[in-house]
Amino acid sequence: MTNGYPENGRGSSNPRTLPQLSIATATGRGTAVTQQRENRRTRIIRSDPSLAGHFRGTPHTDIEGRSVVSGRIARRRILRVAGCGLVAGAGAAGALQWSAPGAQQSARRGRFTARPAKDAPAEAFVHIMAHADDSLYFMNPELEQCLRGGAPVVTVCMTGGESDGRNALSLSPGYAGLPERRPDFARARINGLREATAYMVTGDWLSPWHVEPLTLLPGFRVESQTLVAAPRVQLIFMELVEARALRTPRRDSLRGLWLGATRDLPTLMPTASPVGRVFRYTREQVIDSLAAVLERHRPTVVRTLDPNPTRLPRQPHYAGVPPVLQGIATYDHQDHTASAHFAQAALARYWGRGPARLTAVDSYLGYEVALLPDSLDAATTARKAAVLDVYGWVGGRNCGDPAGCGDRKVGARSKDSRWTSNLRHRAPGARSWVAPLPGGRLAAFAVLGGQAHCWTETGAGSGVWSGPVPLGGSLLEGQVEALRHADGTLGLFSVRTVLPAPGVPHRREVVTAAQTGTVSAGAPAFGPWLSLGAPEKDPSGSLEMGYPVAVTGRDGRVFVFVRNRSGGVSFRSTDGSGEWEAWRSLPPGPGRPVAVRDGLDAAVDDAGRVHVVAAGLRTVHHWRSAEPGGPPRPAGPTLLPAATGPLSLVAVPGGGMRLALREPVTSRVIVADLRPGGAGWRVTAQCAPIGGYGRVALAREGTLTVLAARDDAGLVRLSAGSGRPGPWLGGGVPHRGTAALTRDSRGRVVAVVLGMDGRLGSARVRGTGGGAVADWVTHDGGVLDDPLMS
Structure with a gap:
């Protein structure tokens, strides 16, 4: 059935019928809401690097006026391209907005025109999450970029997220006296997600949706919502009962179902649900339901929450917990982790049933990011917060549904949360x-x-x-x-x-x-x-182990390094005959044991010594072998600043090393050098801010230094300079993962990226500095259009 709000702004008198969703609210409350939206138009974000420290705790402080949910944020992406400079001369304003490649603002009142679905979409996305706000906190800005890109986008919310049924902050006056209305709160969260999604796609939070029951498995129905202005955008709500606790083991939960503590798990039917009744899912039926979504939509990219979160250093004790529910308590929500495990099982089933479209899988850290440095810049964080304000029902705007128009447990808090100022892939x-x-x-x-x-x-x-x-x-x-x-x-x-x-x-x-x-x-x-x-x-x-980085020593020995469970670095190496030796750990050095983040790197210098670098919370750690082929040992404090996470390391002719990292809060790319002769590490360049996040690819060929980094629109940007990095080149192409830099047969540095469609793009760098050129070509050699210029 079609879901819309009646023009009088009131909900339907039939409790089994969803209120009508019409944006033509020309009378009564509708006029006031529309006027309020226009009066509170969000002003242009000014990104000032000098405010970086202030943004750690309050990432919204550079916005003039409130970044309210109904304001129309200008979508034109304004770039100031400046070069990487020596430290003394660094400092430039970055992009004012992030948006999907090619996104443009409609001239009419700042609204967006929803991009039509591609005729034969080369890419398609499926997001699998536990709660209605998970993708908004942990998968943005990548979520909005794909929503604005024109590809089919499906989001599956596995639980009802009903919590205690009180749609208010727990510290609100009178909270304990509020009635527990779980069906209403589940509906309010659904409303918040679809309003935030409509806002990202069209710019109008009241853009209408078509709502109907959907059968994924015989005998089961889920709630399906399709955005009328962009039918390629769909939300699916399975409405399984949530754990209702961050870590406390509960039999009736996704985790309990995954571990076999319960035979089946019921749904909680939200107010005015079209599915008609409660269903009970077994473990296999949940997996089959998710596999059915994958078979139905054949995604090129699947996004999940974190299947392998980090354990708490001190494990809580829960009395009376049966053995099947015992396990490791982590920093993340138990529903997040279980939803990722179900997604992994569904993917394995989908792939195992026969030929399927090639699928890339990205998993995102959840609550754990609150303990880590901010990986997003101020402008990106502000945009995420604006979307979350829509979800959080900030301003109490009227959507016409008496169950609620958003999640007040989120409310306006997102601007002060590191969940908002981070995006991190596992x-x-x-x-x-x-x-x-x-x-x-x-x-x-x-x-x-x-x-x-x-x-x-x-x-x-x-x-x-x-x-x-x-x-x-x-x-x-x-x-x-x-x-x-x-x-x-x-x-x-x-x-x-x-x-x-x-x-x-x-x-x-x-x-x-x-x-x-x-x-x-x-x-x-x-x-x-x-x-x-x-x-x-x-x-x-082993679930908490990181991802391997490998190098070959001068004598042919292979070293493989990974982050281990305790936050140190472990490695295996081959002996003289090529056989693998046992796992060993790099010594932590004097003082407290190191605790590093994943995204370490390793390289071999001109003398044949193996170097390993890894980012801690406050600095970068460095190990170096004393002789060629020997195991790395602590090389002493680097005195380098903190990094957001992944690092890139290359050897410099003459025995030195060069390192690329991102600065927390600003996301600025920083280059540091280890001079030959034991002079220690020194920051040698800070690049003009372009936003973005994640690992920066680094290559050194003769005197040429090349960088490849993601910018605030999700495009890869290149820099080429003689000796030190040059200006960021214009253009760029969408991609997933990290760009690769290597040398071709003619000695040219080549950048290669993997697109969301599973196809490669590449560019060969010619020239340096302001005269550098890099033309992107497609998998089959065609010219890649510049999304920024389209």
């Missing part, structure tokens, strides 16, 4: 996933559909790729690292998840595959994937 992005082949062609590797895949250039320097060709692997996750050995062959490294089954514990392990030769057209062929295990023997500890 997989930090491979820093080396493109490698040269004998003969000068390039090979690229990525995880799609749970397997490693390989693309090969059809000719050296052509920029035209064949593939992708599957290389095996089972439930590989996140990323794959490619390492070139001294003999020119390649080795691949990734992480595999083993889902729980009778007699099989839930665990993760590092895996590797070695090149065995070539196949037709000279593409590399690989042997079977072999397990290298994990630093922790305890299966539950």
Whole structure:
């Protein structure tokens, strides 16, 4: 049935019928709401680097006036392109807005025109989450960028998120006396999500939705909502009962169902639900329902919450908990983790049922980000907060539904939360996933559909790729690292998840595959994937292991480094005969043990010494081997500032090292050098802010330094300079993961990205500084249009 609000702004008198959703509220309260929206128009964000420290706690303080939910934020993306400069001269204003590539503002009252669905969409997105606000907190700005990009976007909310049924902050006066109305609160959260989604797509939070029951499995119905202005945008609500507690084990919860503590889990029917009755799902039926969504929409990208959150340093004790519900307490919400596990199982089932569209999977950290440095700049944080204000019913605007128009437990708090000022993927992005082949062609590797895949250039320097060709692997996750050995062959490294089954514990392990030769057209062929295990023997500890980074020493020994459960760095290495030695840990050095974030990097200097770097909460940690082929040891304090997370490290001719990182709060790219002769680390360049987040690719070829970084619109931006980085080049293309930088057969630095459609784009850098040029070409050699100029 069609869901809309009547023009008088009141809900339907039939409690089984959703109120009408019409934006033509020309009388009564509707006029007042419309006028209020226009009176509170959000003003232009001024991004000032000098306010960076202030933004740590209050990321909204650079907005003139309130960033209210109904204001129309200008969508034109204004860029000030300035170069990377020496530290003394750094400082420039960044982008004023982030938006999807190609997003444009309608001239009429600042509204957006919803981009029509693509005729034959090359990309499609499915988001699987536990609660109605999860994607708004933990997947934005990537969520809005895909919503504005014209591709089909489906969001599945697994629980009703009913909590205690009180739609108010727990510290509000009189909170304890409020009635517990869980069906109403579940409906209010649904309303908040669809209003925030409509706001992101069209600019109008009251843009109407078509609501109907949907059958994913025989005998079961879920609530489906489709945005009328953009039918490619759909919300699906399964409405399973939530845990109603952050960590306290409960039998009737997603976690209880996943662990087998309960045979089935009921739904909680929101007020005026179209599904008609309560359903009870078994574990297999939940997995089958999610797999049905995947089969129905055939996504190229699936986004989930974090399946492997970090455990609490002190484990709480819960008396009387049955053994099946006992387990590790983490920083994240138990519903978040369980929803990610169900998503993994559904993906495995979907991939196992036969040929499927190649699918990339991205997982996002949840509550844990509150403990980490801000990874987003002020402008991006402000936009996220504005969207969350819509969800949180800030201003008490009237949507016509007596159940509520949003989630007041969120309210206006988002601007003060590090959940809002962060976006972090569980997989930090491979820093080396493109490698040269004998003969000068390039090979690229990525995880799609749970397997490693390989693309090969059809000719050296052509920029035209064949593939992708599957290389095996089972439930590989996140990323794959490619390492070139001294003999020119390649080795691949990734992480595999083993889902729980009778007699099989839930665990993760590092895996590797070695090149065995070539196949037709000279593409590399690989042997079977072999397990290298994990630093922790305890299966539950292996779930917290990071992603591998590998290097080859001058003597041919291979080192593989990962973040371990305790926050240190562990490694395995080969001996003189090529056999793998046991896991060992890098010593922490004097003082307190280090606690590093994932996204570490390693490189070998001109003398053959292995260097490892990793970001802690306050500084960057550095290990270095004393002699070629030896294990790295603490190299002393770097005295470098904190980084948002993933690092990139390359050797500099003469025995030095160069490091690229992002500065917290501003997201500015910073370059630091380790001078030969023990002079220590020194920050040598700060690049003009372009927003963005995540790992910055770094390459050094002779005197040329090249950077590739994500900007505030989700585009990869390049910088090329002699000696130090040059200005950011204009243009850029959408991508997922981390860009790769490598050298082609002619000695040119090549940037390669993987698109949301599972196809590659590449650019060869010519020139330096203001005269640098990099033209992006498609998988098949065609010219990639510049989304900023379209």
